[in-house]
Amino acid sequence: MRLTPRDNTFFDLLAESAGHLVTGSNILAQILGADNGDRKKLVKQMSEIEHKGDEATHAIIKRLNSSFVTPFDRDDIYNLASALDDCLDYMDEAAERIVLYKINELPDRVEDQVEILRRMAELTATAMPRLRSMSELHDYWVEINRLENQADKAYRKLLSHMFDEISDPIELMKLREVVEVLEKAADAFEKTANFVETIAVKEA
Amino acid sequence: MRLTPRDNTFFDLLAESAGHLVTGSNILAQILGADNGDRKKLVKQMSEIEHKGDEATHAIIKRLNSSFVTPFDRDDIYNLASALDDCLDYMDEAAERIVLYKINELPDRVEDQVEILRRMAELTATAMPRLRSMSELHDYWVEINRLENQADKAYRKLLSHMFDEISDPIELMKLREVVEVLEKAADAFEKTANFVETIAVKEA
Amino acid sequence: MRLTPRDNTFFDLLAESAGHLVTGSNILAQILGADNGDRKKLVKQMSEIEHKGDEATHAIIKRLNSSFVTPFDRDDIYNLASALDDCLDYMDEAAERIVLYKINELPDRVEDQVEILRRMAELTATAMPRLRSMSELHDYWVEINRLENQADKAYRKLLSHMFDEISDPIELMKLREVVEVLEKAADAFEKTANFVETIAVKEA
Numbered sequence: 001m002r003l004t005p006r007d008n009t010f011f012d013l014l015a016e017s018a019g020h021l022v023t024g025s026n027i028l029a030q031i032l033g034a035d036n037g038d039r040k041k042l043v044k045q046m047s048e049i050e051h052k053g054d055e056a057t058h059a060i061i062k063r064l065n066s067s068f069v070t071p072f073d074r075d076d077i078y079n080l081a082s083a084l085d086d087c088l089d090y091m092d093e094a095a096e097r098i099v100l101y102k103i104n105e106l107p108d109r110v111e112d113q114v115e116i117l118r119r120m121a122e123l124t125a126t127a128m129p130r131l132r133s134m135s136e137l138h139d140y141w142v143e144i145n146r147l148e149n150q151a152d153k154a155y156r157k158l159l160s161h162m163f164d165e166i167s168d169p170i171e172l173m174k175l176r177e178v179v180e181v182l183e184k185a186a187d188a189f190e191k192t193a194n195f196v197e198t199i200a201v202k203e204a
Numbered sequence: 205m206r207l208t209p210r211d212n213t214f215f216d217l218l219a220e221s222a223g224h225l226v227t228g229s230n231i232l233a234q235i236l237g238a239d240n241g242d243r244k245k246l247v248k249q250m251s252e253i254e255h256k257g258d259e260a261t262h263a264i265i266k267r268l269n270s271s272f273v274t275p276f277d278r279d280d281i282y283n284l285a286s287a288l289d290d291c292l293d294y295m296d297e298a299a300e301r302i303v304l305y306k307i308n309e310l311p312d313r314v315e316d317q318v319e320i321l322r323r324m325a326e327l328t329a330t331a332m333p334r335l336r337s338m339s340e341l342h343d344y345w346v347e348i349n350r351l352e353n354q355a356d357k358a359y360r361k362l363l364s365h366m367f368d369e370i371s372d373p374i375e376l377m378k379l380r381e382v383v384e385v386l387e388k389a390a391d392a393f394e395k396t397a398n399f400v401e402t403i404a405v406k407e408a
Numbered sequence: 409m410r411l412t413p414r415d416n417t418f419f420d421l422l423a424e425s426a427g428h429l430v431t432g433s434n435i436l437a438q439i440l441g442a443d444n445g446d447r448k449k450l451v452k453q454m455s456e457i458e459h460k461g462d463e464a465t466h467a468i469i470k471r472l473n474s475s476f477v478t479p480f481d482r483d484d485i486y487n488l489a490s491a492l493d494d495c496l497d498y499m500d501e502a503a504e505r506i507v508l509y510k511i512n513e514l515p516d517r518v519e520d521q522v523e524i525l526r527r528m529a530e531l532t533a534t535a536m537p538r539l540r541s542m543s544e545l546h547d548y549w550v551e552i553n554r555l556e557n558q559a560d561k562a563y564r565k566l567l568s569h570m571f572d573e574i575s576d577p578i579e580l581m582k583l584r585e586v587v588e589v590l591e592k593a594a595d596a597f598e599k600t601a602n603f604v605e606t607i608a609v610k611e612a
Contacts, residue, residue, distance in 0.1 A: 061606070062609060065606055065609040065610045066609055066610070066612070075279075075483075096564070100564060100567055100568050100571075101567075101568075101571055102571075156300070156304060159304055159305075160304050160305075163304075163305055163374065163378065167374075169373035169374050169377065169577035170571065170575075170577050170580060172374060172377065173377065173577065173580065173581065173584070174571065176377070198265070198269055201266060201269040201270055202269045202270070204270070279483075360504070360508060363508055363509075364508045364509075367508075367509055367578065367582065371578075373577035373578050373581065376578060376581065377581065380581070402469070402473055405470060405473040405474055406473045406474070408474070
């Protein structure tokens with residue numbers, strides 16, 4: 001085997017970081033169906049997860065900068081950790097905006113966006129531990145790219161629908177922001193997969 | 205000669221990528237003058253060009269990661285390819301929003317924005333093949349920087365004008381988005397030129 | 409001593425770049441309290457500072473690319489210089505939007521945002537010269553991170569307040585943009601501090 005993972009902590013930290021994405025995307029899905037009282041509690045939970053994610057990212061980068069020997073290219077780990085962090089940040093931002101703007105009714109298709117994010121989070125969490133052996137990663141990035149295309153279509157339909165149907169401009173501004181941040185989350189998942197592909201191609 | 209381009213495919217792929225920018229910017233200009241029926245066809249053409257651009261970028265990055273020897277710094281080619289990709293993405297996004305939001309009338313100055321993008325695309329497409337010999341690149345990045353300043357001024361005038369003249373907030377939101385994405389396209393062209401300058405300075 | 413700064417110009421240029429942040433943040437604070445006539449003059453001053461900042465960044469990057477030996481990692485200096493540049497760009501953009509959109513009355517909490525930016529700018533300008541000796545930097549990045557959290561809270565309160573209180577959607581759009589750009593400036597200061605931490609950890 002060509003690859004000898006020289007610092008296993010990286011793999012553990014990346015897996016931990018991806019684990020927070022699953023929790024975060026599940027909380028986000030719960031927020032959509034919850035009433036205002038529960039939403040506030042859920043947003044608090046989300047914020048704690050986001051904080052844990054920040055700590056994991058920070059631990060990765062600190063370890064990266066102080067370690068003389070790392071598995072893979074230093075920049076690639078840095079990019080991967082940052083992309084994972086972005087996924088969670090955007091999901092947290094979406095959750096928070098929903099509560100901050102007191103949005104009662106979200107268009108149905110927002111659920112489609114969040115459902116795609118949940119699947120992306122699960123796939124990402126399953127893929128991260130495989131970086132150790134560099135096996136079975138191809139299907140992961142292909143599937144994430146497929147999901148991102150699907151997210152993109154859902155997003156465009158949603159935009160078109162919203163601008164057609166919602167006549168209250170302030171309501172539209174609020175929703176526009178939420179769906180945009182959700183789209184950015186999907187983009188961040190795709191970026192994450194691209195960095196995994198980069199690492200895999202270099203190691204091949 | 206100091207530089208021996210060791211993998212000519214990079215130059216061909218970068219030139220191909222820049223070629224798509226010219227096609228894309230021309231389609232964008234046509235969209236402005238077209239009626240709704242033609243716009244949909246043009247947006248579909250744009251989307252195909254954007255897809256080809258994605259493939260070229262992907263081919264560059266894949267080749268970059270698997271090649272042991274590359275001309276120039278690996279990061280610089282990566283940055284350049286990503287910046288070229290961004291130019292097309294933003295032009296595609298602008299085209300799509302115009303159709304998605306069913307915008308009938310665009311302020312005149314949007315044409316100025318797009319005209320600048322067309323000139324930037326042409327200059328970029330002319331410059332890319334010169335990376336091979338590293339000659340006559342200075343004028344390219346100076347001119348792109350000049351055009352970006354011009355785009356910036358056009359953008360600000362447009363914003364001021366729009367917020368003064370358009371009283372329908374939803375119409376304003378739609379147009380605000382289109383002109384912002386066009387401004388981001390101009391910024392991406394400038395970034396592209398900055399990466400070319402970086403490469404040129406290192407090779408000097 | 410492990411570190412021998414081999415090219416002192418970098419330190420001078422970084423300090424110069426950070427110095428412009430202090431001037432810029434002070435002009436921004438003045439703009440909030442000024443009437444429309446004075447605002448235009450102040451925006452012009454801001455634009456000149458922003459231009460000087462651009463030149464300093466350009467000088468750093470050019471020197472970076474042409475120098476064979478640099479203190480620290482080349483990428484780290486590049487990232488740091490770009491982050492410093494972003495701080496000023498966002499402050500300039502905020503100043504300009506206030507005048508462009510003819511915003512007469514800004515919510516009180518915008519002053520809190522700008523006050524935090526001023527303190528961030530001062531801390532950053534004090535920290536940059538310490539890169540030479542790599543001493544007393546820890547408190548700087550801890551404090552910047554604390555201030556960024558504070559800015560984040562101020563921003564969210566402001567958003568919630570604005571969407572509750574402002575009923576004119578176009579006025580809301582204008583203010584939304586200004587406070588968003590100010591938040592981006594705070595984020596850029598945090599990024600700057602993160603890059604300084606990266607450099608410090610590597611040198612430790």
